[in-house]
Amino acid sequence: MDGIGQIAHFIDPLSLAIVVGGAFAVAVVRSTRDDVARAFAALGPLFRADPQADATAAVRAVNAIEALAHVRGIACVDRVDTAGRFLKRAAFHLSDATSADGFADWARDEMDGRRSRHDAAAGFWRAAADAGPAMGMIGTIIGLIGMFSQMDDAARIGPSMALAMLTTLYGVVISGAIAGPIAARLERLSEAEREWQGRSLERLERLARTELGAVSF
Template sequence: MDIASLGGLIVGIVMMVFGIGIASLGNFVDVSSVLITIMGSLSGVFVSRSIADSINGFKSFGLIFKTIATDPTDTIKNIIRLSNVARKEGLLALEEAAGEIEDVFLKKGIMLVVDGTDPELVRGILDTDLMCMEARHKKNCAFWEKWGELGPAWGMIGTLIGLVNMLKDLSDMATIGPNMAVALLTTLYGSVIANWLCSPVAEKLKANSAAETTLKELTIEGLLSIQAGENPRVIEEKLKSFLPPATREGVSGDEEGGGGEG
């Protein structure tokens, strides 16, 4: 569970409630404003993409609460271990060594290497996998970005509707208050949709996607280095370049014979 995402959403709600005042919460609930702003903006999102993309976009909300396994340190250690196995026992020995690995992408690359696939073809296959993943992630991010873009716009539409209704019948003082409430609340709802929900969700999905992309790029470089027969120590130093300087010291293949003598 990603505590940052959950905590951020909860804190946002709590601060809004206390900022408004519990006794005044009823003043900020209006069905007409909800229908205009939320349903109106969502209708625009649906028009701009397919049903499948819209459903996947909604589902991606749950991803911000999941802790994604994107620690490059463990992947680098696995690749160093595999490079030592390949150096000592040959590439075919990687098939057995890969049995302990849970990373589907890494395991797929290992099997391509074991099967004797041409290095350029290995890179092409894995790069295609990576590009397709990025494309899926971009669609999910785009869903939230579009909703965040349309939320304030539909809030303004609701404001105009409320003002028109109010000006249409100024003689009836009883309607001025409700119409003004619709006018102001739709703008508020639109801003909340964009700044509390959609923009943060899109940014979190982008951050997760970037971390996963970096991990797969690292994996590709490591696999191709193993296939090329490079020294495990050289592979280790090459892959450490993907890490921040402060964490590089924690990665070492010495226990696996990272010196690669012979």
């Protein structure tokens, strides 16, 4: 019971509301509705993602696409069975392309769109991490004001001091142990993912130029 009582000293609803609520409110204001949805959806694959395994699978899939294109033509490459949705979309657009330039335009737009969406999702958590200490400081100031206004009653100083200290603690935890690490990992995963996706699209574009040429039919 003593341990539980000690833990209870670190839990204060008002402090949590100021820091956690404030930090996420700032992040929401700085983001669109879709960005917020992507930010929380990204938590699912946050620890399950394996960019190295995805890159290896992508190499195999592109090899299969190239082999099928050389045997049966580029219009059939959408029949290649790939586990990833990205390469399925790429194979579909490649099979439907009328020129290499058309496929290259799609590939560039696809990568730009992915970069924008990934940056927005990570940016939400980065905004929350940036706002955490500021919200903690606001709570600290509120607590200090409460302390100074009640100096004539020592029994009432404790709650205000707890508010001042706990909001600082919560701000540091939100920034350094929760939102900040989430943002950093999402950024690293995004960079690794875009790297293998970019290499895959470069190979598919070369295939398109070999099979279709650069001029639209």
